[in-house]
Amino acid sequence: MAALRSRLHRSLLRFQLNLAACRDGRWLRSFRKYEGTNLIHTTSIFVPSASFMHIPIYHQPSSCLQVRVFNSSSIKDEIHSTTKPREIIDPHRLVEEQISSLTLQIKQELQGASQELYKLVEYYFDGQGKLFRPMVVLLMSQACNQHHDFSQSLITEDQNKIAMISEMIHTASLIHDDVIDAADTRRGKTSINMVWGQRMSILAGDYVISIASMLLARIRNDQIVIILSQVIEDLVRGEFMQLGSKEDESERFTHYLRKTFKKTASLLANSCQAVSILANCPEEVTEIAYQYGKNIGIAFQLIDDLLDFTSCDLILGKPTAADLKLGLATAPVLFAAQDYPELNSLIMRRFSLDGDVETARHLVAKSDGVEETRYLANQHGREAIKQIKLLKQSESQQALINLINTVLTRKK
Amino acid sequence: MRMSLIRNIHRLKKFQCHRVSCRTLFGFSRPDDWNKAVTDAEKVVGYPTSFMSLRCLLSDELSNVAIHMRKLVGTKHPLLKTARGLVYDGTHNLQTRGLIVLLISKTAGLSQNNFHQQQDVIEGILPSQRSLAEIAEMIYTANLIHKGVVNLSDIQPSDGSVHDMELGNKMAVLTGDFLLANASTGLAQLHNTKVVETISSCIGDHVSAEFTGLQDKNGRPYLPDNVTFNDWLNQTFLSSGSLLSKSCLAAVELAGHGLEEQTSAFEFGKNMALAQQLSEDLKPFLKPEDNLEQLTITSAPVIKYIASSYNKHPISLFNIYSQKKILEVIKDSSILSESKTLCNEYGEKAINSLSKFKNCQAKNALIKIVKAVVDV
Numbered sequence: 001m002a003a004l005r006s007r008l009h010r011s012l013l014r015f016q017l018n019l020a021a022c023r024d025g026r027w028l029r030s031f032r033k034y035e036g037t038n039l040i041h042t043t044s045i046f047v048p049s050a051s052f053m054h055i056p057i058y059h060q061p062s063s064c065l066q067v068r069v070f071n072s073s074s075i076k077d078e079i080h081s082t083t084k085p086r087e088i089i090d091p092h093r094l095v096e097e098q099i100s101s102l103t104l105q106i107k108q109e110l111q112g113a114s115q116e117l118y119k120l121v122e123y124y125f126d127g128q129g130k131l132f133r134p135m136v137v138l139l140m141s142q143a144c145n146q147h148h149d150f151s152q153s154l155i156t157e158d159q160n161k162i163a164m165i166s167e168m169i170h171t172a173s174l175i176h177d178d179v180i181d182a183a184d185t186r187r188g189k190t191s192i193n194m195v196w197g198q199r200m201s202i203l204a205g206d207y208v209i210s211i212a213s214m215l216l217a218r219i220r221n222d223q224i225v226i227i228l229s230q231v232i233e234d235l236v237r238g239e240f241m242q243l244g245s246k247e248d249e250s251e252r253f254t255h256y257l258r259k260t261f262k263k264t265a266s267l268l269a270n271s272c273q274a275v276s277i278l279a280n281c282p283e284e285v286t287e288i289a290y291q292y293g294k295n296i297g298i299a300f301q302l303i304d305d306l307l308d309f310t311s312c313d314l315i316l317g318k319p320t321a322a323d324l325k326l327g328l329a330t331a332p333v334l335f336a337a338q339d340y341p342e343l344n345s346l347i348m349r350r351f352s353l354d355g356d357v358e359t360a361r362h363l364v365a366k367s368d369g370v371e372e373t374r375y376l377a378n379q380h381g382r383e384a385i386k387q388i389k390l391l392k393q394s395e396s397q398q399a400l401i402n403l404i405n406t407v408l409t410r411k412k
Numbered sequence: 413m414r415m416s417l418i419r420n421i422h423r424l425k426k427f428q429c430h431r432v433s434c435r436t437l438f439g440f441s442r443p444d445d446w447n448k449a450v451t452d453a454e455k456v457v458g459y460p461t462s463f464m465s466l467r468c469l470l471s472d473e474l475s476n477v478a479i480h481m482r483k484l485v486g487t488k489h490p491l492l493k494t495a496r497g498l499v500y501d502g503t504h505n506l507q508t509r510g511l512i513v514l515l516i517s518k519t520a521g522l523s524q525n526n527f528h529q530q531q532d533v534i535e536g537i538l539p540s541q542r543s544l545a546e547i548a549e550m551i552y553t554a555n556l557i558h559k560g561v562v563n564l565s566d567i568q569p570s571d572g573s574v575h576d577m578e579l580g581n582k583m584a585v586l587t588g589d590f591l592l593a594n595a596s597t598g599l600a601q602l603h604n605t606k607v608v609e610t611i612s613s614c615i616g617d618h619v620s621a622e623f624t625g626l627q628d629k630n631g632r633p634y635l636p637d638n639v640t641f642n643d644w645l646n647q648t649f650l651s652s653g654s655l656l657s658k659s660c661l662a663a664v665e666l667a668g669h670g671l672e673e674q675t676s677a678f679e680f681g682k683n684m685a686l687a688q689q690l691s692e693d694l695k696p697f698l699k700p701e702d703n704l705e706q707l708t709i710t711s712a713p714v715i716k717y718i719a720s721s722y723n724k725h726p727i728s729l730f731n732i733y734s735q736k737k738i739l740e741v742i743k744d745s746s747i748l749s750e751s752k753t754l755c756n757e758y759g760e761k762a763i764n765s766l767s768k769f770k771n772c773q774a775k776n777a778l779i780k781i782v783k784a785v786v787d788v
Contacts, residue, residue: 112616117623176589179561180582197563197629198581203619206558206592210616213596217609222600225608229593229600236593239586240473243480 091399091406095138098160102134103127106164109211120196120204124171128187133170133268134163136296136403140272140289142396143388144279153396158219159275165228166271168212173235175205180239181326224274231270238262242328249344253334257298264304265297288387292400295384300407302377305330309364311412324357331376333360336369374408381408446784450508453777457514458535468550473590477583487572489580490560491587494553509552509656510545512684512781516660516677517541518774519766523668536774540602540666547598547611548659554591555618557584559631566630607662614655621650626710633710635718635730644715648689649682657681672768679765684782687758690751691788697748698788700739707735712754714738717747752788759786 092099103125110121141159145152177183178191179198185191193201209232216228241259246252261269272293276286308323309332323330327350329337337343340363346356364370381404388400468474484492518536531538561584567577592615599608624647628634636643660681661674693711696703708714709730718727722745730738742748759782766775 114620114623116625117620176585180585182578197565199559199561199563199631200622200629202558202561202585202588203622206555206588207616207619209592209596210612210614210619213599213612213615214609217605217612220605222603222605225605226597226600229596232596233593236586236589237473239589240476243476243586 089395089398089402091135091139091403094142094396094399095135095155098138098155098163099131099135102131102160102164102167105160106168109164109168109215110208112211113207117204117207120192120200121207123192123195123204124174124186126187126189128189129167129171131167132300133166133271136268136293136400137163137166137271137275139396139400139403140292141275141279143391143394143400144276144281144285144289146394146396147285147391148279148281153394156278158221158278161215161219162224162228162271162274162278165212165216166267168208168215169228169231169235169267172205172208172212175201175208177239219278221278223277227270227274227277231267234262234266238266247348249337252329252347253331256329256331256334260298260301261294264301265294268297268300269293285391288390291387292384295380295387296404296407299377299380299384299404302331302373302380303407303410306332306370306373306377307410307412308332309361309370321357321361324351324360327351331373332364332369334369335372336360336364336367339363339367339369377408381405445787449777449780449784450511453511453515453774453781456535456773456777457511457518457537468591468594471590474587477587480579480583484572484576484580484583487576487580488570489562489572489577489584491557491580491584494557494560497556508781509659510549512656512681512778513545513548513659513663514541515774515778515781516680517545517663517667519769519772519778520664520667520669520673520677521770521772523670538666540604541663543598543602544607544611544659544663544666547595548655550591550595550598551611551614551618552655554588554595555615557591558588559622560584563630602666604666607665610658610662610665614658617650617654621647624650633708635709635714635727637727639715639727640719641712641716644710644712645686647710648686652689653682653685656685676765676768680762680778683758683762683765684785687755687762687782688785690755690758691785694748694751694755694788696735697739697742704735704739707738709733709738713742713747713751716751717742717745720745720747722747755786755788759783 106125107122110118110125113121138155138159141155141163142153145154145156145159174186175192178186179193179201182193183191184194192204196204213229216225219225238259238261241255241262246255269290270293273286273290276289281289305323308320308330311320324333329347329350333343333347337347343360343363346353346360349356351357351360384404385401388397391397481491481495514537517538521536522533522538531540534542561581562571562577564574564577564581567574571577572580595611599611602608622631624643625636626634626639626643626647657678658681660677664673664677690712692706693708693713696705696707696711697713700707714730717723718730725741733741762782763779766778769775
């Protein structure tokens with residue numbers, strides 16, 4: 001314990017030194033290697049954003065960075081600065097009604113399936129999911145509706161459809177991922193492929209996508225169809241990106257962030273943009289919605305990758321490291337590899353030799369990989385807040401800000 | 413735009429030559445009149461249909477799959493066979509689906525009152541209709557590939573190692589998803605949400621076709637006790653009729669035609685698919701010397717036989733009879749000639765549904781294809 005504290009103290013010191021360096025206009029040590037690739041901007045190439053391109057995100061005034069790096073609740077001040085300080089808005093409360101009926105509505109859409117097929121397609125729509133994506137989408141709908149016309153906070157039927165579609169696309173991708181990763185459990189129950197076999201599961205995933213696409217088409221808006229079909233393409237391309245790792249170390253982080261955007265953030269970014277378009281918002285506003293979705297998505301995934309190293313398996317009592325076992329090098333490992341270059345060969349062989357996973361886990365624990373990942377997640381969280389604050393003040397806007405904190409501080 | 417198109421055509425021609433030579437090389441045989449009908453029809457629509465094969469095969473994603481797929485050689489993973497079919501176009505009738513969509517597009521022509529003047533019409537076909545033809549191929553192929561995912565708990569030692577089969581599954585899932593994703597973005601670009609809705613429903617129909625009770629969980633044909641000919645009709649519509657009929661309908665819709673023309677196009681596709689399946693199902697019975705191994709218990713003659721008064725065998729026995737035995741049981745009844753008549757009827761219905769459209773080269777090509785199909 002004492003050793004840990006002293007190590008943490010050491011790294012704190014080092015970070016403060018880095019921040020000092022940052023003040024002199026130099027890059028943070030950890031990001032020096034990726035100079036030029038500019039971490040966050042890498043994903044911007046898909047939808048160039050004028051408002052975002054020139055923010056030197058790691059050059060922010062040092063006062064706002066300070067030691068907060070290690071404190072995940074650090075951005076609390078920012079969170080409550082828009083409304084009365086102590087007011088807590090529970091993101092769930094504002095959209096409770098829609099969220100509680102969402103699963104049922106999705107199941108109704110799937111009713112056309114034959115009895116056998118229905119059992120498979122409804123398996124993951126059991127109300128046990130967090131429904132994180134629909135919640136973001138619904139809150140964004142409210143925020144955009146109010147931004148456009150303050151008296152108008154009602155979520156439209158079409159916006160609600162986007163919330164359903166976002167969850168359906170997500171679930172279909174979970175089903176296919178479970179087969180690809182040979183998962184045996186999901187949300188505490190046996191995974192679909194273990195119950196019905198790989199073949200039927202894959203087909204069930206296709207069925208969900210088919211119904212989601214039909215639902216999408218019935219909104220009768222070409223632009224919305226184009227935006228959401230991009231998500232499906234991104235998901236698949238992201239999955240392909242996960243097959244290989246880049247040989248060049250400096251490209252690896254860029255590759256990882258692009259993959260993260262495609263696999264997680266694209267769905268949130270594009271769904272948020274879709275509901276803002278449905279709110280008749282002008283382009284500047286739909287861009288804000290997109291940027292919020294993109295940044296909360298990347299932050300969400302970074303925390304997910306970090307928890308893989310920090311949360312403990314209930315039975316084994318040690319970090320789960322599921323990603324390492326799948327051969328995937330996520331942010332904590334990539335950061336750790338800067339301190340311990342010996343990790344590079346393990347990354348290249350996808351942790352396939354006996355003891356690789358254990359070695360990697362050990363080196364990540366010894367390095368600042370986890371803290372640096374959290375720092376990066378905080379940066380994205382901060383950017384999301386900065387974006388959403390550009391909208392007119394509303395309860396939903398505050399809820400979206402609070403949601404960032406929930407994402408950054410979640411333990412599982 | 414036009415330059416790249418010409419370049420593409422040039423590339424396609426090379427690809428076509430390669431395909432044809434492979435076909436001869438590997439001895440794929442099809443009746444001459446069928447080949448002739450298809451080759452003539454390809455000339456009518458200007459240039460061959462399936463760009464999907466090229467554009468997708470040349471993508472980074474699929475070349476990645478190809479590298480991994482080398483490891484599958486020697487296993488019995490279905491993905492290998494499907495991939496072979498994709499390149500050599502041997503047994504899967506890959507190109508005809510798109511070809512029919514193009515022919516029906518040209519047959520229907522463009523409606524008068526239209527918005528599509530600004531599009532580049534080549535050989536009387538809109539670019540959006542050509543995309544649609546491509547998308548139909550992609551959706552069909554994606555389903556073919558996803559149906560080839562194997563249940564790891566049911567594999568035999570002779571199929572290949574669990575590790576290899578798992579890799580094969582991974583590649584199959586990703587390749588199929590890649591095609592579906594491309595289909596999805598391609599559909600969105602058509603700027604017609606009704607078409608998006610119609611064609612998306614085909615993906616679901618393909619899935620439903622695997623849950624009709626005429627197959628086990630590994631996709632092998634299975635005869636339930638209460639089987640009727642309606643089950644065969646339902647199965648055939650879901651697995652091939654849906655995509656063909658709905659793409660024909662959508663092609664006509666893209667040219668701005670109304671409900672009447674759309675219905676005709678739909679009917680053509682539906683009856684064409686039924687005739688085609690019936691003809692395929694009959695082949696092993698009529699030419700057992702070449703095609704006996706293709707005989708399945710869920711084919712139209714078997715189901716018709718079981719549902720008829722000729723049948724003296726318990727249904728469950730058909731699930732275990734050999735192909736030879738089934739052939740013997742059915743051969744002597746009048747089921748085969750009844751099935752042939754039915755096949756002709758579907759062919760006629762298909763041709764009749766074209767009567768609303770004016771006579772033209774494309775329509776003749778469609779009629780020839782139908783006639784080649786029903787000629788078993």
